[in-house]
Amino acid sequence: MxxxxxxxxxxxxxxxxxxxxxxxxxxxxxxxxxxxxxxxxxxxxxxxxxxxxxxxxxxxxxxxxxxxxxxxxxxxxxxxxxxxxxxxxxxxxxxxxxxxxxxxxxxxxxxxxxxxxxxxxxxxxxxxxxxYGKHLGHKRKSKTFEEVTDLSAWGEKEIPDWFKKGIEYALLAPTAINQQKFCFKPLANGEVELKKGVGFYSKTDIGIVKYHFEIGALPKKATIIIR
Ligand SMILES: Cc1cc2nc3c(=O)[nH]c(=O)nc-3n(C[C@H](O)[C@H](O)[C@H](O)COP(=O)(O)O)c2cc1C
CATH class of the missing domain: 3.40.109.10 (NADH Oxidase)
Incomplete structure (x- = not known):
């Protein structure tokens, strides 16, 4: 795999x-x-x-x-x-x-x-x-693309595939109590801001989510700034 x-x-x-x-x-x-x-x-x-x-x-x-x-x-x-x-x-x-x-x-x-x-x-x-699991886990609820992104700096620009795939993978990341408290904001200079929400283990979550986004966005290597 x-x-x-x-x-x-x-x-x-x-x-x-x-x-x-x-x-x-x-x-x-x-x-x-x-x-x-x-x-x-x-x-x-x-x-x-x-x-x-x-x-x-x-x-x-x-x-x-x-x-x-x-x-x-x-x-x-x-x-x-x-x-x-x-x-x-x-x-x-x-x-x-x-x-x-x-x-x-x-x-x-x-x-x-x-x-x-x-x-x-x-x-x-x-x-x-x-x-080795007795079962392979359960499908769980997930936030949507819109709920975890802020595209305001991009205006009418078409959303590139690397960003869509990055978010898809970020939404597959484990987060404490499935809280998914994060928001990706692409900036005009090409960097991506990753904002964390306030919550139980949300600082750990943000590192986990960052890794997922990076893999999803490949081969694009966007600089991700955690705020
Ligand atoms: C930082 C962190 C702490 C977690 N702590 C626990 C825990 O103490 N007990 C537990 O059963 N699951 C824990 N989890 C697992 C989450 O509940 C799980 O990742 C979330 O519900 C999403 O489900 P998924 O991992 O199947 O996608 C934790 C996950 C993260 C990322």
Whole structure:
């Protein structure tokens, strides 16, 4: 499965089979995490066959039989949640290309059971559960193109295909409680402004959405400014 199909097929999966992740896939995942950590300066960590982090009772929703997860540990400070979202979603989509399902988890896990190393100046932001799903997730509601765009700077200009496809992929991105609080505003100078709304984990969402937009807009490489 290529990256485009992966974006189109991905859905949050909350119930997993016992099937372990194969050694060859573990190597691919570990290598990518190491590369992304180097590029981003974050400290993501992967755990396999560790079933306790997702046990317990949760207010929002429960993830069942999660045995593998990625811990999104990043630097403290301004802008870091967006970076974590962006690089975390790169992992999510890569996992999907391997046929491995995922679910971002901001609250549905037990922090004290998470086996992560958190250095000085770092913070545990979220987890990504991963494994082979019992089902492949559910179709969910989505905002429309019009609800997440502001085309005022373009006036009567015809909307280019790269922008339409970027928005289509941004709307397929996972966001906390499916809030989709973002707005893309193309500017007259060719850049694209990405505005975040106020909401639960909306800063992480914005990094995730940015990654989806970039893939959808390819081969166009628009500069995206987060505001
Ligand atoms: C930042 C973030 C945090 C999330 N936290 C949780 C969570 O704690 N528990 C959960 O069940 N789902 C969580 N999700 C998954 C969202 O509910 C899901 O992505 C959204 O409903 C859209 O559905 P989809 O991923 O199938 O497209 C989270 C997603 C994101 C992006």
């Amino acid at each position: 290529d990256i485009f199909e992966a974006i189109e097929k991905r859905r949050s999966v909350r119930v997993y089979r016992d099937t372990p992740i194969e050694e060859e896939n573990k190597k691919l995942i570990n290598d990518l995490v190491a590369n992304l950590n180097e590029e981003s300066g974050q400290h993501f960590q992967v755990f396999y066959d560790e079933p306790t982090a997702f046990t317990g009772v949760f207010a929002y929703s429960k993830l069942i039989n999660v045995k593998n997860y990625i811990v999104i540990v990043g630097k403290k400070g301004k802008g870091q949640e967006e970076i974590c979202g962006y690089y975390g979603e790169k992992l999510v989509i890569f996992l999907q290309t391997l046929g491995i399902n995922t679910c971002w988890a901001g609250i549905s896990y037990k922090k004290r059971n998470v086996k992560a190393v958190i250095e000085k100046g770092e913070k545990l932001y979220l987890l990504i559960a991963m494994g």
